[in-house]
Amino acid sequence: MKALMRGGVLRAALVSVSAVTVVIVAAGCGSSNSSSTTTAAAAAGGQNLKLSADPNGQLTFDKTQLSAKAGTVTLTMANPSSSGIEHGIALEGNGVDQDGQIVQPGGTSTVTVSGLKPGKYEFYCPFDSHKQEGMTGSLTVK
Secondary structure: OHHHHHHHHHHHHHHHHHHHHHHHHHHHHHHHHHHHHHHHHHHHOOEEEEEEEOOOOOOOEOOOEEEEOOEEEEEEEEOOHHHOOOEOOEEEEOOEEEEOOOEOOOOEEEEEEEEEOOEEEEEEOOOOOOOOOOOEEEEEEO
16 A cells, blocks of 8 residues: 555656646746747837828828938838829838839838948839839938
8 A cells, every 4th residue: 555655646746747847848938939029029120110102192202301210120101092093112222222012002011121321311102203203202310
């Protein structure tokens, strides 16, 4: 009987240790995932600058001057449903030349650039001849 009790106690202790180990490992994994997600989100964070195409279909943006701190910058351009024309957003200057997608009225175009250095950049609509017709603005990075 004593041997049976010792075996039962031993099994109970092993089960308890195993359960605690599983909880600790799971908590460690959760903590690690949470930490790396937070770190990735912080690293990708950056700044989001919002602007809009003209709601009346003119080839202009609602803002022609934007400013940001050096680092990752996202330009988010809304194309109002009432614009009646496709638009997009692009950024150029200091070795950067990136275009966002062209979107229908009611859509949103974005362009994200990592590692922007201080200086002047031009944002513009890359659709058709909109840039040449004056749909441009200036981004100052400090």
